[in-house]
Amino acid sequence: MRILVGISGGIAAYKAITLVRRLREAGCEVRVVLTEAAAQFVTPLSLQAVSGAPVRASLFDAEAEAGMDHIALARWADQVIIAPASADVLARMAQGMANDLLTTLILATTAPVTIAPAMNRQMWAHPAVQANLATLTARGVRVIGPASGSQACGEVGAGRMVEPEILAAQLLAPNPSVNWRGKRVVITAGGTQEPIDPVRFIANRSSGKMGFALAAAAQAAGATVTLICGPNALATPAGVARVNVQTALDMHAAMMDIAQIDVFIGAAAVADYRVAEPAVQKIKKTAAADTLTLTLVKNPDIIHSVAQRSPKPFVVGFAAETEQLRHYASQKRMAKGMDLICANQVGENLGFDQPDNAITAIWAGGEQVFERSDKAVLATQLVELMNKIIEQG
Numbered sequence: 363m364r365i366l367v368g369i370s371g372g373i374a375a376y377k378a379i380t381l382v383r384r385l386r387e388a389g390c391e392v393r394v395v396l397t398e399a400a401a402q403f404v405t406p407l408s409l410q411a412v413s414g415a416p417v418r419a420s421l422f423d424a425e426a427e428a429g430m431d432h433i434a435l436a437r438w439a440d441q442v443i444i445a446p447a448s449a450d451v452l453a454r455m456a457q458g459m460a461n462d463l464l465t466t467l468i469l470a471t472t473a474p475v476t477i478a479p480a481m482n483r484q485m486w487a488h489p490a491v492q493a494n495l496a497t498l499t500a501r502g503v504r505v506i507g508p509a510s511g512s513q514a515c516g517e518v519g520a521g522r523m524v525e526p527e528i529l530a531a532q533l534l535a536p537n538p539s540v541n542w543r544g545k546r547v548v549i550t551a552g553g554t555q556e557p558i559d560p561v562r563f564i565a566n567r568s569s570g571k572m573g574f575a576l577a578a579a580a581q582a583a584g585a586t587v588t589l590i591c592g593p594n595a596l597a598t599p600a601g602v603a604r605v606n607v608q609t610a611l612d613m614h615a616a617m618m619d620i621a622q623i624d625v626f627i628g629a630a631a632v633a634d635y636r637v638a639e640p641a642v643q644k645i646k647k648t649a650a651a652d653t654l655t656l657t658l659v660k661n662p663d664i665i666h667s668v669a670q671r672s673p674k675p676f677v678v679g680f681a682a683e684t685e686q687l688r689h690y691a692s693q694k695r696m697a698k699g700m701d702l703i704c705a706n707q708v709g710e711n712l713g714f715d716q717p718d719n720a721i722t723a724i725w726a727g728g729e730q731v732f733e734r735s736d737k738a739v740l741a742t743q744l745v746e747l748m749n750k751i752i753e754q755g
């Protein structure tokens with residue numbers, strides 16, 4: 363496979379050297395294009411050494427253009443990855459600008475484009491960056507990351523470039539072993555919010571990352587994917603239909619609206635209970651009462667309803683447990699009629715709102731442990747496992 367690696371300016375640019383090495387070790391031909399800012403962080407000479415090919419940095423390089431000109435380079439690539447993708451390059455891509463070699467190549471190529479964003483967490487959260495990202499994903503650009511963790515600027519949060527090993531694995535394994543073309547997959551993701559009054563609600567720590575990663579993996583396997591998700595700030599994976607909901611009742615109704623489902627994956631953290639009668643006006647604190655009692659009623663169980671359908675889809679659930687993982691997960695699998703349950707230990711820095719996860723998958727015929735790794739990688743492995751179980755009948 364011929365991969366064009368674009369590097370934009372950011373401290374994570376040094377990681378691109380490892381990315382190029384991993385891609386070459388996997389047998390890829392790699393060409394590297396740097397932006398002017400990237401050359402401040404990593405040298406063309408290092409990249410030339412690891413890629414084994416001349417590195418391009420300028421659109422106006424007469425000698426290089428006489429060799430493989432920029433249009434030929436755009437045609438040459440089977441895939442393009444921009445890692446790291448800075449806020450600046452995202453903005454220029456979203457605008458369709460062609461003011462340097464990298465952005466010109468992105469416009470000129472017909473190859474799939476993947477970006478691995480990396481920037482300060484506040485920059486990442488900025489509405490301008492998120493709007494650019496939404497534009498790019500709507501155009502089919504694949505986004506991997508960013509990961510969360512400590513940043514070069516000393517802050518902690520989302521904005522780290524996904525590790526090069528994971529990027530290489532994602533790029534090279536769009537799941538050729540699974541062909542879900544023609545399958546209709548519905549996935550729930552994120553947490554629901556149950557209103558208490560017009561300004562308050564009961565929620566949980568689910569970010570939606572696990573469900574979104576599964577949606578991307580199922581879509582990469584060729585499925586037609588609908589993602590029903592609680593409120594979150596994540597970009598919709600390319601090619602996936604998204605239904606935004608707030609409450610468990612909304613999520614249940616959205617699922618009921620979908621007539622045909624071949625595979626259902628319940629990765630959402632759905633509130634088991636809702637407030638029986640949310641107050642119409644804001645509840646006031648009173649001097650007389652030191653306590654406030656809310657009456658909760660049970661929500662419908664979405665996954666249980668799906669499992670009652672005829673014909674029954676292949677039903678996958680998750681179990682978020684803080685103790686006795688296997689025991690509670692197995693009980694839930696049986697009680698809710700799931701074909702497969704993905705049990706994850708949750709708690710401080712585990713499961714919820716993390717870039718990675720560890721899963722024990724349990725089904726009637728066996729069990730498989732997936733060690734802690736990036737949710738995108740896990741999602742691909744889980745889709746492979748689901749496919750294997752479906753094929754075994």
Ligand code: PMT
Pocket residue numbers: 550551552553567568569570571572573610628629630631632633634661662663664665666678679680681682683694706708713714715716
């Ligand atoms: O979103 P992230 O931050 O990436 O975190 C991922 C995750 C930890 C939320 C995810 O991996 C996970 O474990 N999701 C399920 C969480 C949960 O609610 O588990 P549960 O044990 O309470 O529910 C069991 C199953 O029943 C789940 O598949 C759930 O979606 C489903 N359910 C629960 C209640 C309900 N009313 N309807 C349901 O369908």
